[in-house]
Amino acid sequence: MNDESDRKRVARLFDIRRIIGGLFLIYGAILTVVGLLDGAEAVRKAEGIRINLWTGVGMIIVGAVFLVWERLRPVDAPDPSAAQDMEDIDNTKKEAENETGERSAP
Numbered sequence: 001m002n003d004e005s006d007r008k009r010v011a012r013l014f015d016i017r018r019i020i021g022g023l024f025l026i027y028g029a030i031l032t033v034v035g036l037l038d039g040a041e042a043v044r045k046a047e048g049i050r051i052n053l054w055t056g057v058g059m060i061i062v063g064a065v066f067l068v069w070e071r072l073r074p075v076d077a078p079d080p081s082a083a084q085d086m087e088d089i090d091n092t093k094k095e096a097e098n099e100t101g102e103r104s105a106p
Contacts, residue, residue: 015074021066028059 035053043050 015070017066017070021063021070024059024063024066026063028056028061028063031056031059 031052033056035050035056038050038052042052
């Protein structure tokens with residue numbers, strides 16, 4: 001693989017939408033199973049609503065939305081040359097400050 005595809009793969013791997021979506025899916029699956037196994041006492045305490053089941057289903061839907069969003073709108077990997085350009089600008093600014101002895105606004 002080339003360097004460009006590696007950067008894109010790493011950027012997608014650490015996309016926060018993937019992490020949040022995955023966590024919602026995991027916790028949603030756990031709550032759904034718990035909701036299916038709730039006894040009559042738990043349902044009575046929730047006034048007849050299987051709250052764990054419906055919360056789990058909702059979390060699975062939210063997790064799926066995050067993962068679909070991440071697939072449809074992937075993150076572009078930052079361009080290393082753009083980062084180098086920003087460093088050059090910062091260095092030029094620092095050199096100018098040192099020469100004049102005064103600090104410019106950020």
